[in-house]
Amino acid sequence: MGHPEAAARFAADVPRTHWHDQALWFMRVKRDRAAAQIPEWERLRELAQEIKAHTLSDLAGYLEQFERNATARGAVVHWAADAEEHNRIVHGLLAARGATRVVKSKSMLTEECGLNPYLEARGVEVVDTDLGERIVQFRGEPPSHIVLPAIHIKKEEIGALFHERLGTAAGASDPAYLTEAARGHLREKFLGAQAGITGVNFAVADTGAVVVCTNEGNADMGTSLPPLHVASMGIEKIVPRAADLGVFLRLLARSATGQPVTTYATHFVGPRPGSELHVVLVDNGRSDLLGRDPFRRALSCIRCGACMNTCPVFRRSGGHSYGVPVPGPIGSVLSPARDPARNASLPFASTLCGSCADVCPVRIDLHHQLLAWRGVLLAGGQVGARKRLGLRLAAWILATPRRLEWAGRISRLGLRLLPAGLAARLAGPWGRQRALPAPAAESFRTRYRRTHGRP
């Protein structure tokens, strides 16, 4: 199923679609407010972009520097070419220590690699400890948003879920009450865990640190009790200097939720006494993407989710409609590189309005990339016949002023003469939920000629 079909399913529930739209727009408003409080916000975005662009020009060098420094502090660094190798390494670490109860804090990389099902199939209990992630894990769903995993679910539904799973009072839906119940449930999981797995927000080359940001404190709970911490990261997460974190931490939470900074930003350098720290560096297609202009810029993403919160398509179609671990504009750029045939509909899930690029803290030109992907997919034969025909027709019409004039004339005539229902059907999906406009009496061109004479 492509994005249009999945989105149609989501949007069939109109009040819910509006509710989802508003919930995400609220985040966008909070982001705007936070950004406006920083006088040099745009300068910070430029710096972030430059740091990332520089890092990508010598990713190998910075990864080696990171490995040297992390190893010198007692961490063990592993390299995984793909998802399968990553999962094998993580499972190997757990199995060698007999760990079958694992707590995990949010990591989009482990979603990308399918780590949970891999470990579960081998007898390991993996508990997602971020509240939103625990909710979707109970439901047997993937997260629908990278920062707000349960943004698509109503509190009454969570109340019913927790009643069934955690024995909360029937009908209770107060977020404070439900959160308290989850706190008690997850605290037991933290105390019983034999290993903690985390993602990584930033890995610092000049110190060997991995930095993990959370608001709940789940990464800190999950790593400060058991004797093993496995941190999984994509190789693009590296920044050259600890000082660069000043730029990225000022941008990250403000872009994500409008907070000035996350509650916890923990810098893990080597293992704590009596424990082990393993860092798994994962490629899984990233080195291929690095070789692809212009798409390599998507490797600068810091996973704040701002492009999702602002996207008019995401807000009205829901994260699950994308069918990939990272949805929204950035996911629609990353996913076709991974599997063009399966994800061919994603670059079309955009109005190309550019709002995503405007809010991106690292200034990825997302809407240009989405457009570029359309060209690549079209050339690669991954676009359906109907869309191809439409695009060819549009290209032909737009190629000369005369054809455009004729097309306008035909459309105006059609709108005037055809019954409304038939005209709407001819307008394709666009006409499905819209009343078509009344045709103008004359084209702009005609009117200009009439009032100003021939140009």
Add this chain to the structure above:
Amino acid sequence: MAARDRILSSLRRAAPPGPPLPVLDRVGVSFPDLPARLGEAVAAVGGVMIRVADLAAADAALRALPVHRDARSVVSLVPGVGAATLDAAAVRDPHELAHLGLCVLRGALAVAENGAVWIEGASLPHHALAVIPEHLAVVVDAAAIVPDLHAAYARLDLPGRPRWGLFLAGPSKTADIEQSLVIGAHGARSSTLLLVG
């Protein structure tokens, strides 16, 4: 090591040209009254800041708070502040801290712009002490306030001395259920910053 070499060589092959690493000495903000701004920022992240003249006053202020009065157990990592019932250094297994009521931490510096306090790993007998107690109190010297994170990293000099540490901004929180802010997700339910001097 096959993967390592393969990844590194394909990254080198694909490496695009890039700009030089930017110099970061010209960014940052300044505030006319750092402690006042810090107080606002701490409140904005859900914490409370109390200004006191010295450690004795910090101790008195803390003991007057319900988080101290009602705590079943207290760990203090700042000598003279709080009535400790437990010596964390004598605790072998951090799991034993599961029901800790209050922990008094030392903050190495505080960031006026965002209300975050840097906690040095070396100041903690167990890393869990930063997250596991029901309530936290953090003692910071007024002289250790920096305007923003750029100044914070400059002062911390992590490349010179790489070490475990964390920025902590207010109590643990979540908004994962319909974006309703709930304080006390997994970590501390409250965070009090005692600003000394």
